[in-house]
Amino acid sequence: MLRIEGLHKSFGTNEVLRGIDLVLDEHEVVCMIGASGSGKSTLLRCVNLLEPIDAGRIVLAGDEITARGVDVNRVRRHIGIVFQSFNLFPHMSVLRNVTLGPQKALGIPRARAETEAVDLLSRFGLGDKIREYPDRLSGGQQQRAAIVRALAMHPSLLLLDEVTSALDPELVGEVLAVIRELAEGGMTMLIATHEMSFARDVANRICFLDAGAILEEGPAEQILTDPREPRTQQFLQRVIEAGRLAV
Amino acid sequence: MLVTSAPGWPEVKSTFFDWDYFWDSMPEIFYAFKLNVKIFCIAEVFILAFALLLAVLRSLRGPVFFPVRALAIVYTDFFRGVPTILVIAVLGFGAPALQLRGVPTSVVFWGIVALVLVYTAYVSEVYRAGIESVHPSQEAAARSLALSHGQTLLYVIIPQAVRRVIPPLLNDFIGLQKDTALVGFLGAVEAFNQSQIDASATFNYTPFLAAALLFVAITIPLARFTDWLVARDRRRQLAAAR
Numbered sequence: 001m002l003r004i005e006g007l008h009k010s011f012g013t014n015e016v017l018r019g020i021d022l023v024l025d026e027h028e029v030v031c032m033i034g035a036s037g038s039g040k041s042t043l044l045r046c047v048n049l050l051e052p053i054d055a056g057r058i059v060l061a062g063d064e065i066t067a068r069g070v071d072v073n074r075v076r077r078h079i080g081i082v083f084q085s086f087n088l089f090p091h092m093s094v095l096r097n098v099t100l101g102p103q104k105a106l107g108i109p110r111a112r113a114e115t116e117a118v119d120l121l122s123r124f125g126l127g128d129k130i131r132e133y134p135d136r137l138s139g140g141q142q143q144r145a146a147i148v149r150a151l152a153m154h155p156s157l158l159l160l161d162e163v164t165s166a167l168d169p170e171l172v173g174e175v176l177a178v179i180r181e182l183a184e185g186g187m188t189m190l191i192a193t194h195e196m197s198f199a200r201d202v203a204n205r206i207c208f209l210d211a212g213a214i215l216e217e218g219p220a221e222q223i224l225t226d227p228r229e230p231r232t233q234q235f236l237q238r239v240i241e242a243g244r245l246a247v
Numbered sequence: 248m249l250v251t252s253a254p255g256w257p258e259v260k261s262t263f264f265d266w267d268y269f270w271d272s273m274p275e276i277f278y279a280f281k282l283n284v285k286i287f288c289i290a291e292v293f294i295l296a297f298a299l300l301l302a303v304l305r306s307l308r309g310p311v312f313f314p315v316r317a318l319a320i321v322y323t324d325f326f327r328g329v330p331t332i333l334v335i336a337v338l339g340f341g342a343p344a345l346q347l348r349g350v351p352t353s354v355v356f357w358g359i360v361a362l363v364l365v366y367t368a369y370v371s372e373v374y375r376a377g378i379e380s381v382h383p384s385q386e387a388a389a390r391s392l393a394l395s396h397g398q399t400l401l402y403v404i405i406p407q408a409v410r411r412v413i414p415p416l417l418n419d420f421i422g423l424q425k426d427t428a429l430v431g432f433l434g435a436v437e438a439f440n441q442s443q444i445d446a447s448a449t450f451n452y453t454p455f456l457a458a459a460l461l462f463v464a465i466t467i468p469l470a471r472f473t474d475w476l477v478a479r480d481r482r483r484q485l486a487a488a489r
């Protein structure tokens with residue numbers, strides 16, 4: 001489904017990704033954990049071609065999407081991304097936020113785009129918010145709307161960039177519930193997260209990123225309870241001490 | 248007090264504030280003032296469109312667009328630097344003198360062209376500030392939905408940018424409304440020129456006062472409207488930040 005090979009990315013002299021290799025099968029959910037600045041977000045932005053890469057390649061469904069001359073807009077139709085800070089369009093209603101991509105990028109007629117959007121929004125508990133503007137919604141509702149906006153494009157791969165980090169603690173659950181539902185529905189997802197217990201529940205595999213490289217990779221249970229690398233152990237120890245992971 | 252007790256005050260009072268002259272000249276000046284309003288309205292439409300285009304051209308990134316960006320910068324620097332009256336004089340006297348076929352010789356036409364050239368430079372800077380104030384994450388979100396750069400500008404960036412710069416845009420409107428009087432310099436009979444004609448016929452300057460009042464009658468409501476918009480925007484932001 002998705003294959004990342006030898007991915008390097010620098011911002012100026014700061015090398016953020018130092019040779020990432022990662023494979024995602026269809027219907028697989030992979031969670032990336034690691035300290036802030038370890039390169040999780042940058043990796044997701046590279047996969048969505050929002051950042052040009054310096055070396056390596058990314059292959060999606062057999063096509064090298066980082067090759068020269070690839071139509072980035074065509075590639076992005078198949079890859080959805082949800083951001084930490086929602087990034088809904090504040091001047092559009094929730095409905096319009098969701099229909100903009102399908103209408104303008106996919107050329108779906110307005111009526112059909114709206115019917116689909118209303119269905120999706122209702123399914124994720126936002127049926128009564130379709131006419132509202134984003135600033136009238138709670139953080140959790142905004143993030144769910146942002147997820148629906150990504151889903152409306154029918155992506156074959158969904159990237160989630162710390163989607164609960166900007167939320168009040170009591171609103172985290174409703175967003176994670178949505179992602180669990182998507183995982184159960186077979187959505188292929190690459191997730192950057194700080195929510196360890198969520199990662200344990202939902203992920204087929206967990207990758208631990210450290211200083212721009214995947215230091216350790218394996219089944220969720222093994223990485224979280226029996227990590228081999230000292231750096232992973234240190235990181236998880238700090239997480240446990242912060243009360244973010246029950247032992 | 249200082250003014251009214253000045254030795255020349257009775258003289259000034261009779262030459263600048265004579266009600267008889269005021270009401271005598273008002274109908275003609277009011278009629279001429281309609282030309283100011285017309286110049287303003289026509290120029291404004293073109294300014295709003297051209298300035299937005301210029302701002303968008305200047306926001307294009309990448310080495311391919313360097314010549315376009317450079318041209319836009321040169322244009323803005325030039326027309327913001329040259330006094331408006333000079334642009335009006337050069338175009339108003341120069342262009343009709345060329346006697347080219349198919350090129351209008353009307354001074355009003357060239358006056359409008361000059362105002363559009365100058366104000367496009369100012370207004371494009373206002374738009375540009377608005378475009379740059381939209382957070383890059385909005386562009387990332389739009390591009391991630393597979394929208395092209397053009398679609399992103401059209402549906403996501405520009406609508407937010409324009410909303411934010413409406414108050415400063417209206418401020419430039421007020422400046423433009425005043426500067427329509429400069430077209431009178433070319434001989435077009437607009438309010439200022441008409442009042443000059445009246446004044447030189449009677450040696451009484453009250454007609455200038457009549458023209459000034461007409462301008463103020465338009466610009467003050469515009470200024471209050473701008474204030475109201477700014478206040479409304481602030482209320483909305485406060486409401487959103489709650």
